[in-house]
Amino acid sequence: MRVYYQLTMQRLMGAILFILLFTMAVRVPTDTDTWWHLRSGQVMVKEHTILRHDLFSHTRQGEAWINHSWGAQVILYGVYELFGGGAQPGATGNIGLSLFTAALATAGMGLVYAMCAGNVYVRAFAVVLGAATAAVFWAPRPQMFSFVLAAGVLYLLYLYKRRHIDRLWLIPVLVVVWVNLHGGFAMAFLLLLGTLAGEALGNLAGDRRSEVMHGARLRKLATVTAVSVPAVAINPYGIRMLAYPFETVSIGALQDFIQEWAAPDFHLPQTWPFLAMLLALLAVLATSKERTDWTDLVLVIATAGMALMAGRNIALFAVVATPVLSRQADAWLTERGWQLRPRRTVSRGMLFANWALLALVAVGALAKIATTLSERTLRQTQEEFFPVQLADYLQQTSPAGRLFNSYNWGGYLIFAAPGVPVFVDGRTDLYGDDLLERYLEVILLRDGWQQTLDEYEIDLIAIESDSTLAGALRLLPDRWHELRFDEGRSALFVRQAGG
DSSP states (O other), X not given: OHHHHHHHHHHHHXXXXXXXXXXXXXXXXXXXXXXXXXXXXXXXXXXXXXOOBOOXXXXXXXXXXXXXXXXXXXHHXXXXXXXXXXXSOOHHHHXXXXXXXXXXXXXXXXXXXXXXXXXXXXXXXXXXXXXXHHGGGOSSSTHHHHHHHHHHHHHHHHHHHHSOOOOTTHHHHHHHHHHTTOGGGHHHHHHHHHHHHHHHHHHHTTOOOTTSOOHHHHHHHHHHHHHHHHHTTOSTTGGGGGTHHHHHHTOHHHHHHOGGGSOXXXXXXXXXXXXXXXXXXXXXXXXXXXXXXXXXXXXXXHHHHHHHHOGGGHHHHHHHHHHHHHHHHHHHHHHTTOOOOOOSOOOHHHXXXXXXXXXXXXXHHHHHHHHHTOHHHHHHHHHHHSOHHHHHHHHHHOOSSEEEEOHHHHHHHXXXXXXXXXXXXXXXXXXXXXXXXXXXXXXXXXXXXXXXHHHTTEEEEEEETTSHHHHHHHTOTTTEEEEEEGGGTEEEEEEOTTO
């Protein structure tokens, strides 16, 4: 009976933790890239084909396009449609996207939790901090599949290294799945190569601990890594996908002007959990007598460096760092005799109280989710982040002429106003530095910005009404006529006849 009660207490605390994680991960879709992914998925589902050329812009219309997220787009659109999302952004479709994103986030953190060390309290602390760190990345986009798959690859490496359970054959399989879901498949090789480097350093340092790979075990991991490279070619675009990650990171405009590719701004509250995790790791590593594993050190340093260079890598850092933090924190507490453990025996009354607590947490979580995903909240949030009325106007009137649009709105306009091709959107790999620089030339009013609009034969400009460009266009009333939408938040400038 005592064992039964102890296991029940552990499970109760675990259940409460994951209910809270799922609730935290439920959020209204506010990422503009979500919508061009959905439109892509819709086209592929309706036409039974895989997109290989651009259909959505007038600046790259018909050009070859490596749509690396085609599989994820089909899944996301399937979820959106399953929940009643129509051809236009709809409340019930948003609910499906939100719940699906939360499920992926919780699954990823579940794998992270399985890699953590220590009792339930230490593991819960590490996982909550890790989830808060990674949450900046969570949105209904294909990158969520990369989050789960990165945790999956790391878990297979954890089983092989620390528990001597060999499931490495699954890694090339996951790579094949990954390369058809999202371009973040390069994370798999970062984890594999980082592990190989860490284990090699451990061997050179003479580390004889049981978890350090030697000889045949290390060679097998190297073989699996080598086999995973050609597995990347099993996708609709073939061997070209091997170069895709390098081509993407070489786009200069990404790091210079796109927020998720910029270094994290620690003045923003959403980055504070990342800072807290960094400081917590430094604290336990500096004060614990436990020898730091070389692979842990290599992977933490590599992913921390990547996260400090580009905010989009913070989630990968969280996946890697959370188990390391739990191991080091558990060792630190053990050294000091500060172990908090669940009671080995509890009364039936206490057990009933814990089940009542679980029920209360579940009811509270349902209430929070229902509030977040209420039709009113969804509508208000969507209107706050997107030019809903402006998009409706474009779709209903289909005005003549080519459109210049805010980069932040491009993805939404592709879905909400498909009849009007955009100038630019979040597909930076399609547009490249040349077009993105021309976009920035206009939006930042650099020399020749008006000539750029003339060169691209722009007759419509959809931008934020408080932008610098909007202010400049208002000084040219003989050339541009302004229409305001969305309670003055968005503006559509229409070229005057002869302007």
